[in-house]
Amino acid sequence: MARLLLNLDRSVPARFRGFRPRVVMVIALFVLAGLGLAGRALQLQVFQHERLSKLAERQSRRLIRIDGKRGDILDRNGNRLAASIKTDSFYAHPARIEQPALTAFRLSRALNLPQGALEKKLGSKRGFVWIKRQVTPLESSTVRALKLPGVNALREYRRIYPGRGLAAPLLGFTGIDAEGLEGLEYAYNSHLKGAEGVRVVHRDALGRSVLRGDRAFPGGGGSIRTTLHPAIQNLTEAELSRAVTETGAAMGVAVVLHAPSGQILAMANVPGFNPNVYRDYDKSTYFNQAVTNGFEPGSTMKVLTAAAALEEGVVKADTLFYCENGQWRHYDSIIHDTKPHGWLGLNGVIRVSSNICAAKIGLLLPPGVFRGYLSRYGFGTRIGLFVAPDGRRLAGEAEGYLLPGKKWTPVDHAAMSFGHGVLVSPLQMAAAINIIATGGLLLKPVLVMEMLDSNGRVIQKNTRTVVRRVLSEQTTAIVRDLMKAVVGPDGTGRRGAVPGYQVAGKTGTTEVYDIKARGYSKTRHIASFVGFVPADNPVLTILVMVVEPQKGRYGGVVAAPVFSRIAARALPLLGVWPAKGPRRVPIAPKNAPKPGVASR
Amino acid sequence: MIKPFNFLYRKLIEPHHQGYDLILVGATALLVLSGVMMIYSASTPISDRFHGSSLIFLRNHMAHLMVGLAAMWAAMRVPYGRWQQWLPLALLAMFLLLILVLIPGIGHQVNGARRWLRLGMFNVQPAEALKLILIVYVASYLNRKPGRVAQFLRGVLPNFAVMGLFLTLVVMQPDFGTMVLIALTLLLMIFVGGGRPEHILYSLLGFCTLGALLVLSQTYRMRRILAFLDPWGDRLDSGFQIIQSYLAFGSGGWGGVGLGDSRQKMFFLPDAHTDFIFSILGEELGFAGVMTALLLFSTFLWRGYRISLGAREDFGRYLAYGITTLFALQIVLNLAVVMGLMPTKGLPLPFLSFGGSSLVMSLFMVGILLNIGRRVPPAVRPRTRETSAPSTAPAGG
Numbered sequence: 002m003a004r005l006l007l008n009l010d011r012s013v014p015a016r017f018r019g020f021r022p023r024v025v026m027v028i029a030l031f032v033l034a035g036l037g038l039a040g041r042a043l044q045l046q047v048f049q050h051e052r053l054s055k056l057a058e059r060q061s062r063r064l065i066r067i068d069g070k071r072g073d074i075l076d077r078n079g080n081r082l083a084a085s086i087k088t089d090s091f092y093a094h095p096a097r098i099e100q101p102a103l104t105a106f107r108l109s110r111a112l113n114l115p116q117g118a119l120e121k122k123l124g125s126k127r128g129f130v131w132i133k134r135q136v137t138p139l140e141s142s143t144v145r146a147l148k149l150p151g152v153n154a155l156r157e158y159r160r161i162y163p164g165r166g167l168a169a170p171l172l173g174f175t176g177i178d179a180e181g182l183e184g185l186e187y188a189y190n191s192h193l194k195g196a197e198g199v200r201v202v203h204r205d206a207l208g209r210s211v212l213r214g215d216r217a218f219p220g221g222g223g224s225i226r227t228t229l230h231p232a233i234q235n236l237t238e239a240e241l242s243r244a245v246t247e248t249g250a251a252m253g254v255a256v257v258l259h260a261p262s263g264q265i266l267a268m269a270n271v272p273g274f275n276p277n278v279y280r281d282y283d284k285s286t287y288f289n290q291a292v293t294n295g296f297e298p299g300s301t302m303k304v305l306t307a308a309a310a311l312e313e314g315v316v317k318a319d320t321l322f323y324c325e326n327g328q329w330r331h332y333d334s335i336i337h338d339t340k341p342h343g344w345l346g347l348n349g350v351i352r353v354s355s356n357i358c359a360a361k362i363g364l365l366l367p368p369g370v371f372r373g374y375l376s377r378y379g380f381g382t383r384i385g386l387f388v389a390p391d392g393r394r395l396a397g398e399a400e401g402y403l404l405p406g407k408k409w410t411p412v413d414h415a416a417m418s419f420g421h422g423v424l425v426s427p428l429q430m431a432a433a434i435n436i437i438a439t440g441g442l443l444l445k446p447v448l449v450m451e452m453l454d455s456n457g458r459v460i461q462k463n464t465r466t467v468v469r470r471v472l473s474e475q476t477t478a479i480v481r482d483l484m485k486a487v488v489g490p491d492g493t494g495r496r497g498a499v500p501g502y503q504v505a506g507k508t509g510t511t512e513v514y515d516i517k518a519r520g521y522s523k524t525r526h527i528a529s530f531v532g533f534v535p536a537d538n539p540v541l542t543i544l545v546m547v548v549e550p551q552k553g554r555y556g557g558v559v560a561a562p563v564f565s566r567i568a569a570r571a572l573p574l575l576g577v578w579p580a581k582g583p584r585r586v587p588i589a590p591k592n593a594p595k596p597g598v599a600s601r
Numbered sequence: 602m603i604k605p606f607n608f609l610y611r612k613l614i615e616p617h618h619q620g621y622d623l624i625l626v627g628a629t630a631l632l633v634l635s636g637v638m639m640i641y642s643a644s645t646p647i648s649d650r651f652h653g654s655s656l657i658f659l660r661n662h663m664a665h666l667m668v669g670l671a672a673m674w675a676a677m678r679v680p681y682g683r684w685q686q687w688l689p690l691a692l693l694a695m696f697l698l699l700i701l702v703l704i705p706g707i708g709h710q711v712n713g714a715r716r717w718l719r720l721g722m723f724n725v726q727p728a729e730a731l732k733l734i735l736i737v738y739v740a741s742y743l744n745r746k747p748g749r750v751a752q753f754l755r756g757v758l759p760n761f762a763v764m765g766l767f768l769t770l771v772v773m774q775p776d777f778g779t780m781v782l783i784a785l786t787l788l789l790m791i792f793v794g795g796g797r798p799e800h801i802l803y804s805l806l807g808f809c810t811l812g813a814l815l816v817l818s819q820t821y822r823m824r825r826i827l828a829f830l831d832p833w834g835d836r837l838d839s840g841f842q843i844i845q846s847y848l849a850f851g852s853g854g855w856g857g858v859g860l861g862d863s864r865q866k867m868f869f870l871p872d873a874h875t876d877f878i879f880s881i882l883g884e885e886l887g888f889a890g891v892m893t894a895l896l897l898f899s900t901f902l903w904r905g906y907r908i909s910l911g912a913r914e915d916f917g918r919y920l921a922y923g924i925t926t927l928f929a930l931q932i933v934l935n936l937a938v939v940m941g942l943m944p945t946k947g948l949p950l951p952f953l954s955f956g957g958s959s960l961v962m963s964l965f966m967v968g969i970l971l972n973i974g975r976r977v978p979p980a981v982r983p984r985t986r987e988t989s990a991p992s993t994a995p996a997g998g
Contacts, residue, residue, distance in 0.1 A: 008911030015915055016747045017795040024793050024922060028906055034933045039895055041940045045850040046888040053851020061864045205867030
């Protein structure tokens with residue numbers, strides 16, 4: 002075999018006899034070397050494959066996060082309140098910029114950036130620097146036209162809010178990386194957020210990208226369709242803002258519920274902000290006070306106390322109460338009324354808003370029973386406004402505060418009867434008053450009507466939900482009459498009357514509890530008004546709250562007119578016309594949507 | 602030949618192969634094709650970056666391949682005995698060329714080494730031709746003065762003197778790798794030509810001492826040695842190249858990342874298309890590709906040694922042996938370097954590495970091998986098998 006392979010038989014032997022064996026020795030040496038090399042290749046390529054390829058991968062691979070399109074937030078008609086659009090984000094590879102100064106100069110002109118800082122960035126030794134993210138189309142085309150070497154664009158989605166400040170604290174906003182930071186954007190972040198994609202970019206040793214990853218954008222996020230009525234939201238914000246400005250108040254909150262369905266038509270916070278440029282605003286304006294904060298409701302609670310007493314049968318519509326002429330010592334506390342009153346019927350107690358008589362009514366109920374009513378009104382528990390399709394509660398809602406039964410003292414009991422010593426969010430209060438409007442049913446307020454997937458298919462529908470029956474229809478009929486009287490000519494809430502409609506409402510004036518002084522402030526107030534209209538066939542339940550007005554302090558003076566104006570403008574939009582024909586009412590659209598029925 | 606295909610072989614191939622070793626031709630062709638393929642793949646990034654087109658290196662290589670094939674054809678036709686006659690002239694010309702290369706302005710410098718002469722569109726590297734000329738010289742010496750190399754002073758030393766003269770010029774370029782390669786080749790030639798083993802051993806020791814002095818004289822050579830001993834210790838500087846080579850091999854795994862999909866060639870691995878092209882082959886074609894390449898090289902070398910052993914007289918024998926050993930050493934040294942078994946030297950891999958002079962000379966030497974191994978085909982042989990016994994012209998195959 003060897004003789005044949007090496008052709009040994011056919012040759013004439015060399016003159017040096019040792020030639021053949023020595024050549025065979027050399028061949029053997031090379032065979033050994035070849036085996037060694039093969040072994041080394043096996044070692045490097047097979048046994049160390051894992052380790053070495055990981056190292057190679059690490060030095061060449063860079064991951065660029067690319068998120069799918071974030072879903073929209075829609076109003077009830079399907080118009081976008083928040084949307085994502087494709088924009089360019091410019092970045093640079095400083096190593097590949099030959100003239101940093103010139104490049105910085107031209108970029109600073111095109112993108113309106115400080116030249117010095119830009120020059121420093123471009124002159125750095127980093128492999129990658131952002132120049133400006135999510136630029137406008139005009140800026141983008143300008144920079145692209147410059148054709149600067151080393152400057153590239155990456156497509157990114159940018160969140161825009163076409164309504165600017167419209168419902169801003171409710172919608173919230175997203176950060177630059179499309180993560181929801183506040184409001185609905187935060188609460189529904191996991192639903193709205195597009196699939197998180199990672200594009201694998203392979204980089205050569207000079208830092209240039211050699212794209213090999215999947216170019217397809219990852220799937221988009223789902224959308225949510227809210228119950229907001231854009232026109233009512235707009236006018237509510239306008240009226241509230243006007244009141245806050247006129248009275249020099251610190252802030253204002255308003256909630257407009259569609260009474261029969263519990264849908265939230267508007268939710269306004271003043272001062273608001275523009276989520277497109279949220280950084281320009283103070284952080285305190287970001288929060289949706291109507292949902293995320295609890296306040297002492299004050300006198301608006303009295304109708305609920307009366308309703309509980311009526312339901313339990315401890316008082317009747319014609320029961321008389323003695324109001325102690327404005328001052329009543331109850332255990333170690335003294336309860337005051339704003340004006341001294343003598344004997345008053347239940348009707349009068351609510352109309353003039355007597356604290357003393359409200360306390361007496363509340364004290365007629367055993368503590369456990371009264372607390373049970375407060376709890377069943379929805380106080381002290383989260384409404385569950387933000388709920389994921391899987392039933393998980395989403396973030397960002399206050400539960401308010403209801404004193405636990407064990408700590409309940411007679412003084413607390415009395416104070417709670419007229420709305421002190423209990424924390425209630427404005428939305429909770431509006432929902433509780435809506436019980437009177439619906440004839441005794443607590444409806445769960447609905448903000449998100451539908452959750453849609455990225456293809457627009459509905460994956461969850463939030464319909465009218467009755468949480469529980471709290472009061473009987475007889476009781477609510479009586480309470481409704483009490484509330485009508487409040488708006489009557491000699492009621493505290495007469496400025497809340499709406500021309501052409503019968504209103505049922507209740508004023509509230511609360512002294513702000515000063516945590517530092519450990520007592521109620523004499524100068525800082527919360528003026529509120531809550532009611533529904535039309536009183537006998539309620540369509541809207543509206544709560545208005547003005548915090549710390551400088552001019553005026555009473556709910557009937559500061560908040561009631563706002564209620565009136567909102568109702569007067571909003572009702573025609575829902576096809577509910579005033580009895581005496583339109584007056585002070587803007588022109589309504591011909592095809593105004595019917596209440597509670599969404600029209601796209 | 603191969604028995605089951607005897608009929609086909611006789612009918613289709615034998616009348617045309619003119620007595621040349623077809624297996625050697627086949628192995629060479631496959632190696633050259635692999636080279637074209639790998640050079641295109643490995644040079645794309647660097648070609649694109651520095652010349653604006655990904656095809657520049659491939660085109661250059663193809664041009665050299667044409668020249669190389671012409672040279673190979675010439676070497677196949679010219680009876681190899683002629684090279685012995687032209688030796689003195691070649692030695693003189695080479696001496697002049699090596700001096701020319703060293704003169705700034707004439708010699709072309711790449712990466713700090715002055716190794717090339719500009720000749721129109723080609724850069725010629727005289728040291729490549731020197732390898733063959735010295736092999737011819739030693740083969741001729743062993744042929745002319747049989748038995749002389751058994752004596753150190755009278756036989757070995759004259760060879761060393763000639764070699765030393767030329768190698769000094771080579772080291773001045775500097776080209777340490779080529780020097781080591783030539784020295785080892787010639788030593789192995791003297792060994793099979795009758796040199797005493799102890800002389801060979803002493804010479805080897807002497808070379809090592811000389812080599813060590815050369816290494817110590819140049820910091821970059823010293824750093825290469827240190828990097829070889831602990832590449833991870835200085836992975837960003839002197840150990841960089843060998844580590845990048847490891848990463849290339851390691852990424853390959855069993856089957857490789859796919860032809861053209863190397864990541865290491867993206868400027869991570871320096872000299873990816875020249876000395877370290879085998880790393881890219883290892884990355885793209887994996888262990889399977891590496892073994893195939895080793896198999897091709899082995900086949901090539903086997904045929905080379907077979908030709909040497911089957912040659913009819915001493916000059917052809919030593920010449921074929923010298924050429925094959927040169928290839929063998931160069932392949933082994935290059936592979937040992939790229940796989941981190943030896944310090945970096947700067948030797949191209951025959952047929953696979955980009956490099957015009959190397960390719961042309963390799964093909965030329967293959968031509969000589971084929972010429973030495975040529976057998977008179979049966980068609981040419983007079984059909985008088987019964988009357989005259991073929992004593993001078995052995996049977997074909």
